[in-house]
Amino acid sequence: MERGNVLVLGCGIGGLAAASILADRLKGKANITVIDIKRYFQFSPSYPWLMIGKRTQDQVQRDLKVLERKGIKVVSEEITSIDPVKKTVTTTSSEYTGDFMIISLGTKYNPDAIPGFSEYAHHIYDLESAISFRDAVAGFDHGSIAIGISRLPFKCPAAPYEVAFLLDDYFSRKGVRKNIQINFYTPEPNPVPSVGPEIAGNVLKLLESRGINYHPQMKLKEIKKNDLIFENGETMNYDLLFSVPPHAAPEPLVKAGMTDSSGWIPVNVKNLETGFPGVFAIGDVVSIPTPKGYVPYLPKAGVFAHGQAKVVANNIASSISGSGKMREWDGDGACFLETGHGKSAFMKGKFLAEPRPYIDFREPSSIWHMQKVAFEKYWMRHWF
Numbered sequence: 001m002e003r004g005n006v007l008v009l010g011c012g013i014g015g016l017a018a019a020s021i022l023a024d025r026l027k028g029k030a031n032i033t034v035i036d037i038k039r040y041f042q043f044s045p046s047y048p049w050l051m052i053g054k055r056t057q058d059q060v061q062r063d064l065k066v067l068e069r070k071g072i073k074v075v076s077e078e079i080t081s082i083d084p085v086k087k088t089v090t091t092t093s094s095e096y097t098g099d100f101m102i103i104s105l106g107t108k109y110n111p112d113a114i115p116g117f118s119e120y121a122h123h124i125y126d127l128e129s130a131i132s133f134r135d136a137v138a139g140f141d142h143g144s145i146a147i148g149i150s151r152l153p154f155k156c157p158a159a160p161y162e163v164a165f166l167l168d169d170y171f172s173r174k175g176v177r178k179n180i181q182i183n184f185y186t187p188e189p190n191p192v193p194s195v196g197p198e199i200a201g202n203v204l205k206l207l208e209s210r211g212i213n214y215h216p217q218m219k220l221k222e223i224k225k226n227d228l229i230f231e232n233g234e235t236m237n238y239d240l241l242f243s244v245p246p247h248a249a250p251e252p253l254v255k256a257g258m259t260d261s262s263g264w265i266p267v268n269v270k271n272l273e274t275g276f277p278g279v280f281a282i283g284d285v286v287s288i289p290t291p292k293g294y295v296p297y298l299p300k301a302g303v304f305a306h307g308q309a310k311v312v313a314n315n316i317a318s319s320i321s322g323s324g325k326m327r328e329w330d331g332d333g334a335c336f337l338e339t340g341h342g343k344s345a346f347m348k349g350k351f352l353a354e355p356r357p358y359i360d361f362r363e364p365s366s367i368w369h370m371q372k373v374a375f376e377k378y379w380m381r382h383w384f
């Protein structure tokens with residue numbers, strides 16, 4: 001039997017699942033501490049709905065203090081540094097040491113990497129920004145909207161496409177779609193390239209059918225008032241701008257020397273252990289190469305953070321309790337693509353399969369939309 005102090009850094013999708021599974025499995029046999037700068041768990045897959053007024057702030061967040069009922073210690077502090085050798089974490093007000101550490105700190109955003117981003121671009125990559133974009137959308141009724149991706153990698157490859165489809169639907173229902181041009185720009189060669197060219201073709205057809213103009217291989221260089229400037233010299237006019245912000249690993253991980261040339265934490269793909277024994281990293285902070293895949297690294301998505309959390313929590317619980325089998329992560333994942341009009345498409349795949357990833361695409365239907373609503377309900381209720 002191992003010792004049982006587990007530190008979970010970050011209580012978003014990966015950290016919440018890992019801490020909850022550990023608490024359930026170990027009931028009193030271990031001290032589980034989660035540390036998150038935010039007091040609330042906020043469910044970003046619901047932000048596209050919030051953006052068009054279909055969800056309120058209260059519907060997409062939960063108070064993390066509720067986890068204390070399960071015996072989880074919840075610390076609402078900012079992590080400023082990490083010592084992965086000693087498994088020690090320093091926050092703005094204290095220091096914590098564990099026998100195991102699970103890092104699930106997600107991504108930070110680097111808007112300053114693109115001149116003009118902070119001044120002119122909206123996004124929905126955090127709750128405050130999603131609320132601000134919702135207000136801008138509500139006041140918009142004519143002109144051109146540019147929607148796009150500024151830099152790779154970014155989390156949830158489907159999210160910006162959901163933004164485009166849901167805005168098309170929203171403005172159609174308002175009766176003003178005919179007055180609005182929607183342009184989609186991305187540095188990628190085709191939509192959602194991680195799922196392969198065939199599915200990209202399906203998404204492209206959907207964009208065309210909705211009158212959304214698609215501009216691939218356009219890497220954003222600078223944003224000016226009403227104009228986007230791309231690295232290839234082209235420009236695009238906009239009245240309302242949505243752009244996925246540039247992503248980066250949180251600073252304490254970079255300072256700790258835990259990231260590699262990819263900018264993210266390398267891990268053993270089977271058990272998510274980092275180069276430091278007993279220190280695991282899951283979710284958006286990790287880079288998992290996919291040599292047989294359509295893109296060099298696995299995309300960042302909550303479904304992977306959740307699957308990895310299950311494996312890491314299981315293995316730590318088995319080590320501490322001395323019972324139960326060790327498990328390996330399989331690289332399987334699924335995701336919805338909200339297409340508006342009460343419908344959603346669905347993609348499900350084996351992303352690390354040999355000789356090629358196998359990914360299935362289901363056409364938009366109300367059934368998949370209802371499944372996405374059920375997925376949201378699961379996350380807002382199951383753990384709290």
Ligand SMILES: Cc1cc2nc3c(=O)[nH]c(=O)nc-3n(C[C@H](O)[C@H](O)[C@H](O)COP(=O)(O)OP(=O)(O)OC[C@H]3O[C@@H](n4cnc5c(N)ncnc54)[C@H](O)[C@@H]3O)c2cc1C
Nearest residue numbers: 010012013014036037045079105106156283284301302303
């Ligand atoms: C608009 C949108 C829609 C999405 N839709 C989907 C979807 O439909 N399906 C899907 O699978 N994925 C989706 N995703 C992606 C998904 O949300 C992420 O991949 C997932 O949240 C990653 O989980 P994580 O635990 O790695 O990080 P996060 O969930 O981001 O959690 C990281 C936590 O760490 C905390 N933290 C960071 N730095 C510090 C610090 N220094 N000190 C203390 N705490 C810190 C943060 O406050 C946060 O709570 C979507 C994302 C967005 C933005």
